[in-house]
Amino acid sequence: MANTLLTLLRKPLTNSLLSKTNNISLTSLYIQDVKYLFSKASLGLDGFSQQSEKIKLQLNNIADKFREKMSEYVTIDSKNMIFTEDLKNMVHLTENDQDIQLTVEMLKKYNKQNKSLRFGNYVFGPVVMRMFYVHNKPDLALECFKSEELTGIFDQHISFQLLLDLLYENQRYQEMLDVFQIISEKQLEGQKYPKNVIVLILAACYKLNNQESLDWALKLWTQLSEVGHIPMRRASTFCAGLAFNQGKPDIALEILSSVRNQNYTTVRNLKVVALAEIGRLDDVIPILKFVLSDDTPQNENVHTFNRDVLEKVKQAVSKSNNPEITLEFNRVEQMLIKQGHVSQTSLDEQLCSEIQRPPINRDFRAQQNFQPRGFNNEGFQQRPRRINYQRPGLSELV
Template sequence: MANTILSVFTRPMARSYLKSLNNIPMFLVHNRSIVCPELLGIRCLFAKAALGIDGYIQMQEQIRNQMASVADRFKEKMLEYSAENSNNMIFTEDLKNMVHLADSDDDIKVVINMIKKYNKQNKSMRFGNYIFGPVVMRMFHIHKKADLALECFKSPELSNFFDQYGSYQILCDILYESQKYKEVLETVQIIKEKQGEGLRYPKNVIVLALASCYKMNTKESLEYALKLWHELREIGHYPTRKATTFCTALAINQGKPEIALEILSSARNSGYTTVRNLRVLALSMIGRIEDIIPILKSVLRVDSPEGQLHTFNRDVLAKVKEAVDLSENHQVILEFTRLMELFEKQKLISEQTLDNDLCTEIQISRSNQNNQMQFLSRRPQQKFQRPVERPSLYDLV
């Protein structure tokens, strides 16, 4: 086991390694979870507004209203113009209208033919600066066309057409919502190969990659996640809290609480609910029961200006209780029981599962959208260093 993960850390993440993920039996997904992923329904990780889909729908309604009387004839013309043997050019305005009018599989095929032809046209004929990549991806998203979206992204005929941070995120989100987790990782690898050093890790794409690893919940997905984590830290990038907690939860589910605690040590907000719950869960797994009590007590003395309660998840506390009882430390058992009574009285126990909190939909304000689309933040002139006496992730595997 140690040699397997160490070898992944020390070699490039080649596509051959990604292909090996395709051999994972699907019955292993969600197996032996401690943080149990929801099995029913498809959870959205990013809110529609964060992907610009709300704006797409508004424009769609506007164009459909404007062209209601001519839409069918317009579509027929676009079918004719997009044919390979047609000498007609594809103009920006026509493509814009067709992307928003598409409402059937046939219409989407026309759009695909149009963008291929549009991409081939002499760039000197394009006088506008309209960027179609994210808009076309939004079309695929609302029509739930994950396979087509990935096929177009990989198509040589559409080289550079989808090379925008927005397109990357929307594509990975389509694949994630379609539960195509291995395809998310494949897409991330393509993005890394397309972009230069320092620009290969769009922060929201990294969140989706680690969320996919968490959902896969296998030894191989943990290896991938740790390799990606190591790459980020090597160049001084600091993953977001969401990415951090997905990676931590995966390590816990794969029986690696030591790795989970190391990952959590880089969390920017140690008091955040998911960070706090994951920490006590990992500590309980390695038998450090005494260290859990101060963390539990910490929520009793927190006064939030918004009146928001700082809570622990009931499913996490149930796991902690099992570890406390097994410890046979009567003093800790009494203190834990007293704290549980206080938590019940003060309503500090959340009925939401930890998985539900981990996968809470991400809202991104418009003012923060451009920054969130781009690559992970870098702390100036600071590279991740660990004290010599502390074990590295390599040593913990």
């Protein structure tokens, strides 16, 4: 796939293809700015808020005195240590900018202390990043992530994900790409390209929606292909959507070919609109028909096409001046509408819809029915546990 994509990138478009792609409306997919990419629950933010309320209730009577004591402990001449429990409590007690700054100073001192004195397995990176996220502090989160005084604190995949998602929420897309350069050099747990991080980075490229971001995304995509990394479906659709928006439907189709399940709603819609854009209407009609043929009483999930996608197909059909194709498309379109297979949600909205939970990881550990080691909402490492995977319904795959 990498070689084919490289060939496409190096091969100049034919005049006929140029005439078609130059007329693409770059706003057809790029319409809405959806605020969140990963849901709060999937990032552990709900759990963090619950824990904060619990600790605030427990320390209600002594919270102010505790803050005063910690403020004394972080002074330059203080010889008092910052213990794990102190920092845990302060992270969850934060209510204003002063509290957050105190927490950062405590974290810096904590990180300087003799690490041999730490006997627990508490990891502060994800918890502190959740604090930044809850209080919407992208600048401070970025500053701390880059701080030499906090080296090693945020070296976890979930911390990367939280930081990038916070930047995404604040539409700091270019800074997301800059952060990725730092992340890719760390190679934690032998991974240079964490899957959720790749999703966020390609989402940033999609949102930037310019030629530079497309070049950046395709370079990354080629690197992923060369090392055998298989991006998650959402990463693939972001990259393909960006290629389409930038007038490269042929590249979009090549990227979509890497998705294992071609019947995902977003994949199917992108494939249809890209094929229509390059005049492959003979290939579009069977895809539209398949949704109708798959509409059985046993199938509880309704397969849909986005309204804006069908409109673009209709425009391509009209330009084709082919009576046979026009007749067949009109017939199929009416059946799709009648049977409820047309979604009023735009393709852009669907591409950027909130990810409710991490997609199934089908790597070796998943095949062994073990959940990868991670960090819970309170910062403790979770031990692997056996889980039973179920095939998600189509409504979960949108």
